[in-house]
Amino acid sequence: MKFIITLAFKNLSRYKRRTSITAVAIAVGLMMYLLVDSILIGAENESMRNLRWYETASARIHAPSYWEDRMLFPMESSIENPDAVLALLDENGWKATARTVFTADMILYSEDFGEDGNMNVLVTAIDPETDNDVFHFSDTLIDGRFLEKGDENGILIGSWFAEDINAKVGYWITLVARGNGGFYEAMDMQIVGILNCPNPNVNRTLLMMDKDTAGYYLGMNQAVTEIDVLLPEHEDIDVEMAKIQAKIEASHLDLEVHSWKELAKDYLAIAEAKRGGTSMILFLVFIIAAVGISNTMLMAMYERTRELGMMRAMGMSDNNIRLAFLIEAGGIGFIGAVFGIVLGLLANLYMVNVGIDFGWMMRDLDMGYRIQSVFRGAWSMSSFIEAFVAGIGLSMIVAWIPISRALKMDIPSCLRHQ
Amino acid sequence: MCKHDKSKKHLLFPLLLLLVFLPSNLSAVSAEEIIQKMDELATFETSYSTGSIQTKDRFGTKTSTFNAWSQGESDSLIEFTSTAERGQKILRTKGSLYLFYPDAEELIRLQGAALRQSMLGSDISYEDMTEEKNTLDNYKAVLEGTEAFKDTMCYVITLTATTRSVAYPVQKLWIDTENYLVWKAQYSTAQGRLLKEMEVLSTLEAGGRVIASETRIEDKMKRDSHTYMRLDSLEVNPVLDKKIFTLENLTW
Numbered sequence: 008m009k010f011i012i013t014l015a016f017k018n019l020s021r022y023k024r025r026t027s028i029t030a031v032a033i034a035v036g037l038m039m040y041l042l043v044d045s046i047l048i049g050a051e052n053e054s055m056r057n058l059r060w061y062e063t064a065s066a067r068i069h070a071p072s073y074w075e076d077r078m079l080f081p082m083e084s085s086i087e088n089p090d091a092v093l094a095l096l097d098e099n100g101w102k103a104t105a106r107t108v109f110t111a112d113m114i115l116y117s118e119d120f121g122e123d124g125n126m127n128v129l130v131t132a133i134d135p136e137t138d139n140d141v142f143h144f145s146d147t148l149i150d151g152r153f154l155e156k157g158d159e160n161g162i163l164i165g166s167w168f169a170e171d172i173n174a175k176v177g178y179w180i181t182l183v184a185r186g187n188g189g190f191y192e193a194m195d196m197q198i199v200g201i202l203n204c205p206n207p208n209v210n211r212t213l214l215m216m217d218k219d220t221a222g223y224y225l226g227m228n229q230a231v232t233e234i235d236v237l238l239p240e241h242e243d244i245d246v247e248m249a250k251i252q253a254k255i256e257a258s259h260l261d262l263e264v265h266s267w268k269e270l271a272k273d274y275l276a277i278a279e280a281k282r283g284g285t286s287m288i289l290f291l292v293f294i295i296a297a298v299g300i301s302n303t304m305l306m307a308m309y310e311r312t313r314e315l316g317m318m319r320a321m322g323m324s325d326n327n328i329r330l331a332f333l334i335e336a337g338g339i340g341f342i343g344a345v346f347g348i349v350l351g352l353l354a355n356l357y358m359v360n361v362g363i364d365f366g367w368m369m370r371d372l373d374m375g376y377r378i379q380s381v382f383r384g385a386w387s388m389s390s391f392i393e394a395f396v397a398g399i400g401l402s403m404i405v406a407w408i409p410i411s412r413a414l415k416m417d418i419p420s421c422l423r424h425q
Numbered sequence: 426m427c428k429h430d431k432s433k434k435h436l437l438f439p440l441l442l443l444l445v446f447l448p449s450n451l452s453a454v455s456a457e458e459i460i461q462k463m464d465e466l467a468t469f470e471t472s473y474s475t476g477s478i479q480t481k482d483r484f485g486t487k488t489s490t491f492n493a494w495s496q497g498e499s500d501s502l503i504e505f506t507s508t509a510e511r512g513q514k515i516l517r518t519k520g521s522l523y524l525f526y527p528d529a530e531e532l533i534r535l536q537g538a539a540l541r542q543s544m545l546g547s548d549i550s551y552e553d554m555t556e557e558k559n560t561l562d563n564y565k566a567v568l569e570g571t572e573a574f575k576d577t578m579c580y581v582i583t584l585t586a587t588t589r590s591v592a593y594p595v596q597k598l599w600i601d602t603e604n605y606l607v608w609k610a611q612y613s614t615a616q617g618r619l620l621k622e623m624e625v626l627s628t629l630e631a632g633g634r635v636i637a638s639e640t641r642i643e644d645k646m647k648r649d650s651h652t653y654m655r656l657d658s659l660e661v662n663p664v665l666d667k668k669i670f671t672l673e674n675l676t677w
Binding site (some may be wrong): 076079081083085112115123125126181182185186187189190191192193226 | 443482537539541552586588589590591593594602612614615616618620646657
């Protein structure tokens, strides 16, 4: 056995060029696999994070009747005493903020926008003092200023939305909305800031104003339509949700808590379906890598058929020959896998810290990811282990075929093989 | 001098008479009575009409034609006959509004906030259709005076909402002093911002009443946004099959 192992390793060093070429093929294949895997995992993780940071928070509290009609944003189904709920959450260490979300008809004027127009919009009224405890909008300001508490006319707009309607800081718009009860109200608002939100779905449609101002116009009487809660990332969301619900019920508040997973149910269903496609992409990358490895290994083994015939003529058993060649193939696979992992680590280091900017493509194309421009990678230990094992295993498996075929040939044919 | 004084006295008497009687003539009808009369005259026991809704905005003009049946204050059925919406039906019964889409064979019940959606992209919402004819339950009426509108003397009444559950917090109506037809209406926000304006362009007589046959509704917040409602024919108090206002009939 020792002889077979020694022979295999001697062969590795004897055919340096072949060993290196084969190992490089394996290394490049594995690196590609690790890179694609990293981008896909990174995109999914960042999408989920941007979903929570800019859309859903970790959990949301609603009045019970709100959920059924949530697509219509009913103002009537509001939380009457948000301060009591916020105080309760604060007592128990949960960060939260109150918001009022309503639909409106946005009127644009030719004086500012070049032509008159109108469109249906979704407006989020926030508490500028506490919203950033839960969401991350203040970090995304690129022009103007952020909202202030009690801002009477100020409104913020997403940068893509601003580009689409040619809006600039200082422009005036009018929002015609239905207040609490159903009455019409018109609000003249001035754009005071532009936010470049990393979540493209939000950046395309974002309009944000002060909650107290919206409450005054819409007759909310301190009521809000939702309270958004931030939960620590490492906590089990279902356990935390149950705790919040229990505290709310103990305080005799008739409210419901929904996790971000419930709020983004459609997105998660698409993401789940997309995961199937992602697996397919990874499988294809793997096949491409495998074909490259197989081809190089097949060539390496076929060109040694005469050597194999000579070893058989000298009396070495078929099993020992097969074993020696398999160990040699495994050795090439090992060298390739080590280099592949190192290359993968280096490439991933760049991907995790810098990433690739796909902004030019994401601006007009909705791929379902909540990423606006830069796709970053993510570290996945299991992927590296899988790639390492696959590099060695695949090399040995593909070597099996030409070895078995050569062993089936008679010795003179092996010796005459070109 | 004396003659002049005499002529002054001659003028003074009828003027005094006018001053004494004019306010009593105006106050002979209160704002509430005018509104009640207006509400009463806006409904028929039964009716059948055909007409069209023409919506004009910056994207162009769209016309939808319809047949409509109504019974009392609460029951009505509209069936659209224009190509794009053919077979679409809107059934209104007491407190409920249903939409039927023949292509999808789907029946949708609209309630709550869904009623605020625009009907066929016009300036009329489904909620406007479900509105009960009991204006005084939701508004306080004040008679501002009389004013001529298109050579017709009208009462000018301002309605101020007493509840938040109505679409327009303030309405100003120009109501015909003779036939109680609303010739013009301005709908505003509580802050006094004019949102919509309705104007009757032509009328027809049916069942002894004067009815608006062509109405223009203008969205004052949007430039060039108008909706024209035209009644081509109106049959008052026809005998209607009771099944017309049932869900069963809607899906046929």
